[in-house]
Amino acid sequence: MERPDDAPDRRPPSFQHLLYHSGWLGHEPPAPPAPDIPRWARLSRKLFFVTLRTEKYRPNHLVTLRNKRDGWDQDVFGAYYTDEAGAGGRWVFGLDPARYPKSLALRFVLDRAKPMQQGDVTVDVAAGAAAAFSDEEITFADPEPRYVHPYDNLTTTTTKIQQDAVPSNFDESVVYDVIVIGSGMGGAVLADGLTDTHNRRVLVLEAGSLVHQTHIDNLPGYEHNLVAAWNHQVGNYVNRPGSTLMFGVQMNLGGRSVYWEGLIPRMQDWELVHWPANVGTHLLGPYGYERAERLLRKCRTLGTYQDRLVRKLRRRFCDLHVTDLPRSVHQPNISRRGCWRPRWSITEVTETSTGVFSTADLLLDSLSFGGPVGGDLLTVNLNHLVTGIETVGDEARAVVCQDLAGGVERRYRGRAIVLAAGSLESPRIALASGLTDPNNLVGVGLTDHPAFFGSHGYQLLPSSRFRGAEHHAKVLLWHKGGAAHPYNVELLVNPQYWLARHADDDVFRQMTDTQGVTWVAIKFLTDSPLDDSNRIHYLGPAQKLEVEVRPNNTGIHLQAEVIDLRNRILEYLGADFVPSDGIDYAAFGTVHHAGGSLRMSSDHSGVVDENLKFEYYRNLYCCDVSVFPHIPTANPSLTLVALAQRLADYLGTMSG
Numbered sequence: 001m002e003r004p005d006d007a008p009d010r011r012p013p014s015f016q017h018l019l020y021h022s023g024w025l026g027h028e029p030p031a032p033p034a035p036d037i038p039r040w041a042r043l044s045r046k047l048f049f050v051t052l053r054t055e056k057y058r059p060n061h062l063v064t065l066r067n068k069r070d071g072w073d074q075d076v077f078g079a080y081y082t083d084e085a086g087a088g089g090r091w092v093f094g095l096d097p098a099r100y101p102k103s104l105a106l107r108f109v110l111d112r113a114k115p116m117q118q119g120d121v122t123v124d125v126a127a128g129a130a131a132a133f134s135d136e137e138i139t140f141a142d143p144e145p146r147y148v149h150p151y152d153n154l155t156t157t158t159t160k161i162q163q164d165a166v167p168s169n170f171d172e173s174v175v176y177d178v179i180v181i182g183s184g185m186g187g188a189v190l191a192d193g194l195t196d197t198h199n200r201r202v203l204v205l206e207a208g209s210l211v212h213q214t215h216i217d218n219l220p221g222y223e224h225n226l227v228a229a230w231n232h233q234v235g236n237y238v239n240r241p242g243s244t245l246m247f248g249v250q251m252n253l254g255g256r257s258v259y260w261e262g263l264i265p266r267m268q269d270w271e272l273v274h275w276p277a278n279v280g281t282h283l284l285g286p287y288g289y290e291r292a293e294r295l296l297r298k299c300r301t302l303g304t305y306q307d308r309l310v311r312k313l314r315r316r317f318c319d320l321h322v323t324d325l326p327r328s329v330h331q332p333n334i335s336r337r338g339c340w341r342p343r344w345s346i347t348e349v350t351e352t353s354t355g356v357f358s359t360a361d362l363l364l365d366s367l368s369f370g371g372p373v374g375g376d377l378l379t380v381n382l383n384h385l386v387t388g389i390e391t392v393g394d395e396a397r398a399v400v401c402q403d404l405a406g407g408v409e410r411r412y413r414g415r416a417i418v419l420a421a422g423s424l425e426s427p428r429i430a431l432a433s434g435l436t437d438p439n440n441l442v443g444v445g446l447t448d449h450p451a452f453f454g455s456h457g458y459q460l461l462p463s464s465r466f467r468g469a470e471h472h473a474k475v476l477l478w479h480k481g482g483a484a485h486p487y488n489v490e491l492l493v494n495p496q497y498w499l500a501r502h503a504d505d506d507v508f509r510q511m512t513d514t515q516g517v518t519w520v521a522i523k524f525l526t527d528s529p530l531d532d533s534n535r536i537h538y539l540g541p542a543q544k545l546e547v548e549v550r551p552n553n554t555g556i557h558l559q560a561e562v563i564d565l566r567n568r569i570l571e572y573l574g575a576d577f578v579p580s581d582g583i584d585y586a587a588f589g590t591v592h593h594a595g596g597s598l599r600m601s602s603d604h605s606g607v608v609d610e611n612l613k614f615e616y617y618r619n620l621y622c623c624d625v626s627v628f629p630h631i632p633t634a635n636p637s638l639t640l641v642a643l644a645q646r647l648a649d650y651l652g653t654m655s656g
């Protein structure tokens with residue numbers, strides 16, 4: 001076979017990419033210029049790209065690529081991207097030049113059945129290059145009419161494994177105790193709590209399909225996992241001019257819980273003053289954070305190096321609290337009892353490790369078994385995109401959705417209905433349904449917390465006593481001075497050891513080999529009030545949301561203090577750094593931690609009350625990061641899970 005001269009780049013991702021993908025870099029590392037190619041594609045291997053610019057054949061249809069080399073019957077799948085300005089979109093396909101001849105005949109195919117009407121086209125395959133087409137030159141005969149939705153890369157699949165694992169119930173005459181919209185962190189934890197603890201009959205409506213059965217870090221494959229998180233992002237909004245919201249969401253069974261990084265710090269006492277007092281008291285009690293940490297399988301130990309580092313940092317920095325960075329991560333079944341000293345050890349089995357927690361795992365586990373804690377009371381309908389809530393007076397009566405696989409509209413009824421579709425999609429459903437909103441705050445205030453990033457990583461000097469390529473640690477620090485110093489510090493030493501599970505030890509060694517260097521990364525997350533000038537605009541069922549999210553400068557006044565603390569920590573660790581260097585301040589938001597778009601209050605001034613019930617409605621609730629009344633320094637998922645468990649108790653103990 002003829003091979004291109006330009007061999008594909010199979011090196012492992014750079015440290016910068018590694019940090020970037022795990023959320024550590026506030027901006028994209030430099031990549032070679034490649035016009036008309038989205039960011040994700042430029043980050044992966046050096047590929048040859050084929051693009052089809054089209055508005056007609058959007059993701060309610062599937063466009064694939066077939067080629068002569070693969071025998072004309074194999075589909076190459078791509079991804080659809082809308083331009084930032086929302087001006088149009090294109091399908092993008094990446095081909096590995098090592099697999100294809102330099103001159104390649106190919107054709108586009110619609111819905112895996114209808115080849116393009118123009119016959120084949122021939123392209124010159126070269127790494128990093130692209131061949132661009134548009135729907136003016138490429139057409140398909142009689143596309144089947146389908147519901148037109150605005151979600152780029154929303155995957156709709158029907159497979160036997162999905163049907164076996166997640167059996168649907170299309171009977172629209174059933175009246176469920178609770179209908180939950182969305183199977184992400186908030187929705188699935190709520191649904192599981194309602195069925196397991198409170199014997200309620202629950203229907204979960206999820207727009208996406210079964211994409212992964214577990215968190216991607218529980219699967220072998222490192223580069224694949226990073227690229228998967230990026231590739232599976234659904235484009236559901238565009239920024240209005242001047243708006244800076246970054247990244248898309250994932251819409252599939254488990255939502256973003258299948259891709260999250262697993263950091264689960266609690267909010268500090270001083271942050272709880274922004275929350276209803278009853279919620280704060282609950283979070284600090286035994287059924288609050290503590291219960292949520294158990295469900296999320298809070299990591300017990302990262303080993304002796306980490307223990308030593310935490311001890312020494314505590315002694316050195318009397319002004320700071322220092323702990324292990326709390327993480328949801330796979331650990332052996334370990335217990336504290338039965339040991340000669342109070343350390344965790346593998347002596348007794350107390351719980352089964354789920355690896356990094358995901359709600360795909362949680363729901364699939366339930367659905368696999370009978371009984372009330374299994375699948376008897378739980379139904380999950382995948383590929384059901386909710387488009388509206390039907391209300392009569394102050395009662396939410398039914399949920400209207402599009403069955404994207406069946407191609408029909410369906411209507412399900414529940415005694416209580418819960419929006420758990422995420423901080424953009426829940427307001428979208430609320431706005432599309434024209435819900436009564438006494439304080440005019442639906443979709444207002446979407447805010448993320450700002451962050452400071454201490455460079456792309458520092459090396460420890462040969463003289464450092466913390467040096468050692470085999471060492472690794474993840475530490476959380478925060479100031480004892482409370483609200484006057486509102487930030488969390490995440491400090492990582494050689495983080496690559498804990499980024500993914502490897503089945504192949506040789507690959508593990510390759511991926512963790514730093515060639516003798518001990519890397520340190522440091523990041524500061526601050527809190528933020530909701531910015532009321534931020535807004536989500538709903539333009540219609542086939543249109544993407546438009547968002548206005550201003551740069552968030554609420555943390556900028558901490559810059560000098562943060563640089564000083566960075567310098568003190570790096571100096572103590574013995575890192576190679578320049579004290580006078582500035583620090584990157586990320587004022588742009590990402591949708592991952594952004595919330596507040598359906599805020600809660602205890603005085604009826606918000607969208608939902610402290611029990612997460614919409615102010616005007618007696619049986620309509622929200623259970624996702626939208627309800628946050630203030631954006632904490634802490635990553636949001638632990639708090640969301642605790643809120644979901646609380647809502648399950650609340651709805652579960654209501655009569656009816």
Ligand SMILES: Cc1cc2nc3c(=O)[nH]c(=O)nc-3n(C[C@H](O)[C@H](O)[C@H](O)COP(=O)(O)OP(=O)(O)OC[C@H]3O[C@@H](n4cnc5c(N)ncnc54)[C@H](O)[C@@H]3O)c2cc1C
Binds near residue numbers: 182640
């Ligand atoms: C790469 C990455 C790293 C992260 N790291 C961390 C971390 O370390 N710590 C942390 O706390 N948080 C982290 N997060 C953020 C965290 O994952 C999210 O905040 C959290 O999962 C949000 O949960 P949710 O239930 O609100 O929304 P989602 O997980 O987005 O769930 C919403 C669900 O609703 C479905 N849905 C949406 N619209 C509709 C509709 N119309 N009809 C039916 N279904 C619909 C979606 O398909 C989805 O399954 C990270 C996120 C990402 C992507």
